[in-house]
Amino acid sequence: MASVIARANYSFKDRYLLQATFRRDGCSRFGTGNKYANFPSVSAGWIASDEAFMEPVTDVMNYLKIRASYGLTGNYNIGNYRYIAGVSTYNYVLGGSLAPGKGLGNLGNNALTWEETKQLDLGVDIGFLNDRIYLMYDYYNKKVDGLLYQVDIPRASGFSNIYSNIGDYKAWGHEITLQSRNLVGDFKWTTNLNIAFNRNEITKMGTNNTPKGGYSNQEDFNRLAVGEPIGIFMGYVFDGVYMTEEEFNSQPKHASSEIGTVRMKDVSGPNGVPDGIIDNNDRVKIGDPNPDFIYGMTNEFSWKNFDLSILISGQVGGDIINSNYEHTLNIDGCFNVLKKVANRWRSPENPGGGQVPRTKAGTTELFRFNNSSWVYDASYLTIKNITLGYTVPIKPSQYLSKLRVYVTAQQLATFTKYPGMNPEIAMNEDMGWNGLGVDRTTYPVPRTFSIGCNISF
Template structure:
């Protein structure tokens, strides 16, 4: 061991957590006629204002930095626990109140995890090779909610489906996917949902957890190999164990809209002779729900950057105005290995760039 450092820290920060003015009941403008004149009107909007506090995040961290073999091998590790109290979130109100939503300090969320980073100088000298890797484990949980009530995510509308996909519930990870579980098809080729409460009918009480968007771990690996001015850099990154609710598939599956089908749906839909099909029957009267059909494995491995460079020997040119000069060719996001069926597994609610996807 050539180096050792132990660290510990604790801190608290506050955050407004929402876009400015979103918690206020702003006036909405409109027009109306008084007599023979068109007049501008102002009326309260649909957001009920409330008495709010800032979110407060408290975190403690303990870590170690260590070096081995004259610092040719370097290790960093951190363990942390982070709690956010007075969590700010939009809450849906009964329509009878005259307001549709409000913001409230709804509860408390806990994150705890472990982060490890390792870096090593494999070769030193004419051939230089440095490898660095990191891995991060995080587990979050909704600890407490206002009046122990669930908080539903925003309603998703695809033209065929209209419902919330995720929720906050005490004791569960943040934003778990919530919906129906499918149980094959009916004798007529319609989607059949599992009757979990055994009451003989399908109701919202039959909804359950159908996926978790939080990865079990994230990781990255970089390699820099150099020889006589040439330098090859490779950086890969990925996640493991997270789910994606594929709204692309939900919107493309024809649920009563009479739309065109994808080639895969056309080839593998239910028929009287193909009852164990991937897709239900083709029909304009077909109905559907938010279900586990659209939950996919979101794990992936992506080559974020590959670069080959040559550092020109500027120091031998005896020019004072230039200290370094490099020629390089690089490619970003060239390959993605994943089982996710659409474009990009590294995606958010509002979409992302379309990249080449290799299905594992």
């Protein structure tokens, strides 16, 4: 990396604020002629509450600042040497003997260059009642051009993909922070609330806007597609089990379907209309891991020498796909399974609960594919932390000035309809975007109780 940065700040009457920044970055991960890029930005602020015309309302609204900024940033996180063809070690048999050699390991792309993000931010800070209530609101809108990712290429080339600047996407949202001093007497109570509404949409994919991902059930649950948010889930729509012969004869079928096997909905066919056949044309969007909004709130109380802090957080909306069902609902006798499998279809006389099909060999594969019965609402509320403290009244001395003891409970309770171990699903870094909202035995956050003390000498 090689970078040059310049910044200029200007303030007039301490209420008109302007800042401009320019940086030029170079990175050896890109090809000749594409290593350097320019990233300017500008921001401005106006403290309107200092204006004379605001004086009549200062008793109620004592502070008002309006902010705006626009700028460009770059991304170079693709690993080293992606723009050049690599050499790998290969073996070959010559004359009955194993001979080591070298061969082309990957294709290079000398046109590879910076991924660029353009972002607009608008915001306002408002203080009410001498800052007893303080509101901060931000709106952002950003557009990413030249997304750095691997684009699929015909395998006849000898390779399956090549790194390229393949796509664009946009993201926008609203972020709100509210701080309030609810009580200010002997008993004090303050609240800090933040909430964020974030949205995104893919606007370009490769050269032909071909969707990427979401084609199979082997760690391929998410899809990137133009017009959709990042990482939607693709799969079949679960429709129960063929319980009787009459039901089997009257319903659409998969190539492996029999009485007692899983039934998926016939959503589409080669011509875009249902055709009575269950196949890959019937795989549709079955979930979206992106939440409607996320939130957090901290309440702090104090009375005499006691203090109490309560932190909660959570999200509303979004989906989780429990990919563990690929194994824990595997009825081929390969794994330990969920208790619900005991209520599977066994015969027309003993059809079970209509949720788990029969175990006949050659008919179970479809049940192991991503489907809507694996998808759950990801909404949750967590009591993240509760801390109760007591400051021991002592007479300060040259050795000891303050002593506070406390007890803390972390992850005290989680409220969610998700039946898995942890609704707080983070994207797997090894899987990249192909892991967003996917539960692959995500480790539960432990509930922890602790006691301690703070001593000032």
